[in-house]
Amino acid sequence: MNSGVTFSKLAAQVKPRAVVEGRSVLEIPVKIKAEGVDFYYDRTRALHNITLQIKERQITAFIGPSGCGKSTFLRTLNRMNDLIPGARLAGNVFIDGQDIYARAVDPILLRRKVGMIFQKSNPFPKSIYENVVYGVKINSYAKNRREMDEIAEKSLQDAALWDEVKDRLHRSALSLSGGQQQRLCIARCLAVKPDIILMDEPASALDPISTAKIEELIFELKKRYTIIIVTHNMQQAARVSDYTAFFLMGELIEYDITTKIFTNPSRKETEDYITGRFG
Amino acid sequence: MRKRSEVSERLFYLLTGTACLIIVLMIALILGNISIHGRSRLSWEFLTASPEQGMTAGGIFPAIYGTVLLLFLMTVAVVPVGVMVAIYLNEYSSKTSFVYKATRLAVSNLAGVPSIVFGLFGLGFFVKFVGGNIDRLFYGGQLVFGQPAIIWAALTLAVLTMPVVILTTEDTLRSIPNEFREASMALGATKFQTIMRTVLPQALTGILTGGILAVSRGAGEVAPILFTGAAYFLPDLPSKLNSQFMELGYHIYVLSTQSPDVEATKPILYSTVFVLLALTFLLNLTAIVIRSQMRARLRRAA
Numbered sequence: 333m334n335s336g337v338t339f340s341k342l343a344a345q346v347k348p349r350a351v352v353e354g355r356s357v358l359e360i361p362v363k364i365k366a367e368g369v370d371f372y373y374d375r376t377r378a379l380h381n382i383t384l385q386i387k388e389r390q391i392t393a394f395i396g397p398s399g400c401g402k403s404t405f406l407r408t409l410n411r412m413n414d415l416i417p418g419a420r421l422a423g424n425v426f427i428d429g430q431d432i433y434a435r436a437v438d439p440i441l442l443r444r445k446v447g448m449i450f451q452k453s454n455p456f457p458k459s460i461y462e463n464v465v466y467g468v469k470i471n472s473y474a475k476n477r478r479e480m481d482e483i484a485e486k487s488l489q490d491a492a493l494w495d496e497v498k499d500r501l502h503r504s505a506l507s508l509s510g511g512q513q514q515r516l517c518i519a520r521c522l523a524v525k526p527d528i529i530l531m532d533e534p535a536s537a538l539d540p541i542s543t544a545k546i547e548e549l550i551f552e553l554k555k556r557y558t559i560i561i562v563t564h565n566m567q568q569a570a571r572v573s574d575y576t577a578f579f580l581m582g583e584l585i586e587y588d589i590t591t592k593i594f595t596n597p598s599r600k601e602t603e604d605y606i607t608g609r610f611g
Numbered sequence: 612m613r614k615r616s617e618v619s620e621r622l623f624y625l626l627t628g629t630a631c632l633i634i635v636l637m638i639a640l641i642l643g644n645i646s647i648h649g650r651s652r653l654s655w656e657f658l659t660a661s662p663e664q665g666m667t668a669g670g671i672f673p674a675i676y677g678t679v680l681l682l683f684l685m686t687v688a689v690v691p692v693g694v695m696v697a698i699y700l701n702e703y704s705s706k707t708s709f710v711y712k713a714t715r716l717a718v719s720n721l722a723g724v725p726s727i728v729f730g731l732f733g734l735g736f737f738v739k740f741v742g743g744n745i746d747r748l749f750y751g752g753q754l755v756f757g758q759p760a761i762i763w764a765a766l767t768l769a770v771l772t773m774p775v776v777i778l779t780t781e782d783t784l785r786s787i788p789n790e791f792r793e794a795s796m797a798l799g800a801t802k803f804q805t806i807m808r809t810v811l812p813q814a815l816t817g818i819l820t821g822g823i824l825a826v827s828r829g830a831g832e833v834a835p836i837l838f839t840g841a842a843y844f845l846p847d848l849p850s851k852l853n854s855q856f857m858e859l860g861y862h863i864y865v866l867s868t869q870s871p872d873v874e875a876t877k878p879i880l881y882s883t884v885f886v887l888l889a890l891t892f893l894l895n896l897t898a899i900v901i902r903s904q905m906r907a908r909l910r911r912a913a
Contacts, residue, residue, distance in 0.1 A: 410797065412796065412797060415792075415793070415796060417705045417707075440800070440801050441799070443797055443798070443799045444798075447797065447798075448797040450790060450793065450794065450797075452790060454788075454790040454791060454793070454794045455794075456791060456795075456809060457813065466795070466798055466800075466808070467798035467799055467800070469808075470798065470799060470800045470804050471799060517794070520794075520798065521797075521798065524798055524799055
């Protein structure tokens with residue numbers, strides 16, 4: 333277990349010589365920085381000393397077997413874990429240089445900046461329109477009905493759902509298919525104007541065609557958002573992400589650009605996992 | 612060996628069946644008896660007139676009016692408070708906290724208190740303490756609120772039916788999947804916004820069910836209003852919060868124990884019981900209809 337700490341430190345940064353999309357990774361600014369993050373559910377330690385940096389407007393995938401802490405770590409980034417009684421965090425998480433666990437930070441405002449998409453699509457039992465503008469209403473982003481309509485349309489377009497639902501905006505969101513529901517959840521999240529989008533296995537409950545649509549969408553969203561995606565699907569991580577972090581038993585084992593992780597991992601555990609020898 | 616097990620099988624089957632039959636027979640007997648005897652005096656006049664000649668003639672309108680008003684006031688008092696308690700228990704408190712455990716214990720004990728004790732509590736607390744102090748502070752000691760009144764009876768009934776509302780609301784809240792709360796919080800909603808916009812709209816039918824159960828429970832109770840506001844006979848309908856009132860359950864008690872002429876009262880008594888039962892059924896039915904309509908609407912929206 334001791335060695336894990338050292339490796340976590342080694343894994344914290346993507347190697348400077350790495351090149352993503354023709355740029356050295358050094359040129360890409362850091363959006364999120366985690367330093368020595370430990371996380372506890374009551375007595376159980378779920379994360380051990382996680383240190384890593386996530387790049388702006390890139391897609392980072394978290395992979396690892398069930399219970400490895402990848403979802404837990406994802407949820408520390410928008411403080412969703414605060415809602416769990418008995419949960420406790422040590423260490424620091426910075427977003428744009430601001431310590432998000434500092435006393436002055438309001439987790440409500442943080443969550444407006446750091447959106448989240450869940451594994452199971454969870455539209456409210458309201459109309460499609462009401463779902464999209466839920467966050468807009470809460471945050472009073474729109475001054476009048478017209479502005480609200482504009483935000484709704486824009487968000488649905490950005491989520492690649494507008495053409496499919498524009499004629500039935502006031503029908504129930506639950507009348508949509510699973511894939512459409514998940515894209516609706518993405519539209520709902522975009523309407524709040526986040527910088528960062530956290531996705532917790534967003535396509536694991538969807539069929540291959542819907543999954544492909546979501547992946548295409550993620551790729552499109554990368555132009556404007558920093559995206560972190562937790563996935564169980566190796567191919568998905570390889571297909572969509574620029575960087576991959578491999579978690580095992582609450583530790584960050586390896587973190588590098590995705591091509592490196594999938595072609596030439598530094599650690600034996602990583603190789604075993606991605607080649608399907610365990611997990 | 613085989614034979615004997617077959618016999619005991621058969622016997623136990625018959626025993627359980629008979630037990631069921633007894634229950635059905637009992638309810639049929641009560642309803643049959645009351646609807647046969649109760650129909651004789653039933654007329655429009657009976658429902659709209661006041662009692663006359665020492666309750667041996669006339670109708671029961673003041674008692675119907677009093678009952679409906681009492682239950683309305685009770686509902687207004689019990690539903691908001693009960694729902695807020697349930698929200699606190701399910702949405703805010705930690706299941707291991709002292710407040711949670713204490714409230715839990717209080718709710719389940721409240722449900723077990725005999726109703727006559729509520730009656731005495733209502734007299735001591737609401738009428739004498741609260742009412743008496745209001746009179747002392749605002750009316751210079753004049754007797755206004757410090758006497759049995761419909762408001763105190765309604766509040767006493769509200770305390771009695773509180774556990775019903777709390778428990779049904781809590782069950783409903785618990786049945787709402789956590790993913791909706793998470794979705795709302797992840798969009799930057801506060802806990803209060805999440806409760807108001809996501810949790811409560813989905814809990815509406817359940818809260819209504821709690822209200823219905825409270826009303827039908829309250830409609831059947833006489834002991835809590837015995838000392839807190841119900842009257843034997845009143846020439847006028849209750850018009851103010853501090854008026855006394857006539858009530859169907861209490862009226863039945865009066866008719867069956869205080870009548871000067873038992874034979875003349877008997878048909879009136881039967882009909883009054885019939886009306887009380889019908890009123891309770893009607894209230895329940897209305898609520899059930901509202902509930903199923905709301906469910907259908909939710910399903911259409913959902």
